[in-house]
Amino acid sequence: MDAYDEWKDSDEELEAEEEATGFTFKPSYVLLAIDVEESMFDNKLNRSPFLECLDACYEVANSLVMADKTSVKGPFGVVFAENDEVKANFIEFEQSVPDTVKVFQDLKRKSNTDLKTKFQRKGNFDLGDFFLFCKKKLLKINADVYKRTVIFITNEDDPIQNDPKKRFKIISESQKFPGIQMDLHVVTFKKDFDYDNLYSEVLSACNSPPVEKIDNLTTLTDKLTSLVQTRYRKMKNKFYPFKDNTDSYIEIIINKFFKKADIQNNMYVTKDTQKEVKKSKKQVDYTENYKCIYAKSEEPLIFNELEKERLPETNIPIGYSLLYVGEETSKFGWIIKSPVLMEKHHKETEPIFDCFWQFCKEKSKCLVCYQKSRKGGSVNLVELVPRFINNIRMFVVRVLPFGTEILFPNMPKGELKFEPEEELAMSNLVNALTFDYHPNNFRDPIFSKKKAYIKSQLLEEPQEQVNDGLPSDAELDEKIIMEIKELRSLQLDDVTTTTKRTQGAVAKRGGAGSRKKLKKFDEDEDD
Template structure:
């Protein structure tokens, strides 16, 4: 049965989770990410495109040095007239560089000196590139260029968990369709697919035609159906590369495969991935302080028998984990639970996902995000026809605005979790200012919270007396917060603190001055004011006008001049009882003079205090009478 699901997004979003290992048993965190840039020298004919391509490569190398210098990055050139030696000539001893190709920087761990050498080359490339490298129109065999890329990856001295070739060009077809080089290039695409290597072509012009060559080539690399190929937006690809987002792009690794049970004798095969890329941090290890030896923990269960008279140990021996038990005391009885019984309880459900029912999408408005979301995708390898049924379920959920509630057990002996499958699509973000450039079609797995994840807070009782708010005031500000709230998307929102730190590092290490504002993609303040414009009048109705407390002024001049100064409080406002109550709540009675405090007592409480009453006593009397 043929697949119907769009294969253009048939691979996942990001790397594996920190706590997951792929089916082959390999921990993908042990390797490094390798990215090889291939610059088409024909771009030198168009100065604007050539400079833009160099700027994107520069940003990728600089961000790689700042974010994760353990990754391997390199730069080579295709269609060059000359082939100068690279930065490290000895690195190509066992590699034959084909004609009209040049290796500027082999795959290498980034250091300050390598990046400085690259920046110097990029700064002078506009003037010296023609003399040092030159360019020839379609002079390089595409298959030979790809073979050189594979040799550079094989010659890398580190294990790579992902390999990416990024080709920047504006030539739509490297060879004519009836030439032998054309067929050799397509055959080399099969080699890339067999080695699970990613290939990204970055068009340097917006009207790039994929149909001439790259449509078939990319389908062979990704092993997808050519009929469902959808060309990417060149402008969007250039934007992704400028921010080095390609390392978050498709990967052929998944967090796991499972069976999705839709009912009696009805299952489909599916797989799940990370919804967003997670930062890779080094593993935590414990080492002895004396000799730096790694501490390895081992659980040992020891059973001992003691003498009742002397309390000395008579007999002691170790018990295996399978031979132990858990002992519980329930009143006068003792219950022993063996590890086998606990494992049977843990394995009550088989690994997989089971459909429980459907709910309206509005029921997810108040969920608690206690665990990062995942992304679900069909897989026809285990059960043929899974993609067809998966697409039908996805379309019906979108048409009826429903979510699927399921029970999910991702692997053996793990905790079963209730999840919500939310259908997501690239169409949902079209035209939005906060468009996520990495979103794809499929189901977003949201882990629903349990009772222990939810904190019950009564927002009407948490206020103290000095900050008291009526229930309608709390509801009003909850509406304001919802109006101003935006969805956090790591692909487009930057950390302002991290931006400032990176700018200082660049200025110190590489003498690069940058002007980063941080959250440059946040909504403008004008749009925020428009959203809450209809709610602002209700604030004065509920809370009244804000009282501006007079600031204390420094004493200047004589004591008589200082004593003649009065607080900036209108006498007419003191005749309004609501205004007096506002002064009491804001603890602003201290700004009133003794005469004004006496006016408040006589006007609103019909009390005439003695002339010897001090100001603190007058304030206390007003507070007591107002309660």
């Protein structure tokens, strides 16, 4: 039985199903090499570069605590720029992520003076030998690796001190990086870093990008996060190009980069106190009957559990069945499910996939297909839009909505006219309420509480308080108080609102009696 026969719905796929497809995830391993010469501990700007490196490592490690469901080992290691291997080794690749987080938590509590006393390098340093040490450390990983990367963080732009032998050795070692499929990145906190002294030649020899300047913690954290490859789903499926012909198909690969946040565990806790409780699993009773009532005057239809499971089954095969070639219909904001990427299977010999892709690309067309993910599963209409991604021909698979799934707002007829100062005041209010998007702004509070509880158990620390990621009402009030005062000073709703409410009330009630009551109400209000 192949993988597509048991492929769950896109929101219910299990991690174990990846093994049946024959595709294994290849992680990226990142070795962070931190220079420990004197300038890395300079805290003239309140925080030293060494502390910034520790904070960035903590943020990355903390984000990886629950990133992998199958392993607790981290995809990155940390070494210090020392020629003594005992002093150089700090965080091993085999070390668990929770233990790594605890190490960085302890270091963050220490003062810069204590860190300088403990870690600052004393004596001579050979960068060529250190590059060789980093390469050996990454090559010791006994796994199928997608990419190996060394990130060297330093403020020292002249580590050779005009020694031609050291210069030759460093460049010779850097030239070997591409041959062993290893990347080298050099990062610095120093604003006046001299690229031309050594590193321009070193990075040119190994086809690496130029030295990157880092000015804050966020930039360094983003740099590390982008290089740590996270797991994504890669599954085999079938594409049927001919109608009602399930014997002819193309082998394809579906890459899914988005997945539903879930926690697969066998422990249940109470909602309020997070106290562990036992939960019994309901057993499926195939003899149980279900009633389907269409009308009270008619006898109900009786189904058992097995018949109920077979009811949704259709004659559409599992995979993607081509319906027609047409114009792209999906529009901005039409997202029913997260899109996936479709590419040709590497063992597929027929050129049909490439022909479809080339035709759609040249004619600005797309393929409209039926999508069926599993046996008895729902059938979706999807469109396949051609894209060229990472030098590979792929289709972006988008689920098309039905008519009832897209609701357009009712736009008022006519145009509202405002004075320039009124438009400016409203624009200022909108700008004050605008914020930059971050994934933490919108998150599931229930899932966040579960994740916080499990992390507290792994790290053996108190459970962190989880909020919704948005500012409080008090913070918003303080942020927009001036804009609200400006709007109120313009008195936009004094005349129009009173007139509309008065006319609406009279029209609704009708008759002179209503007008008399309204007049009496106005007189009382004047008094």
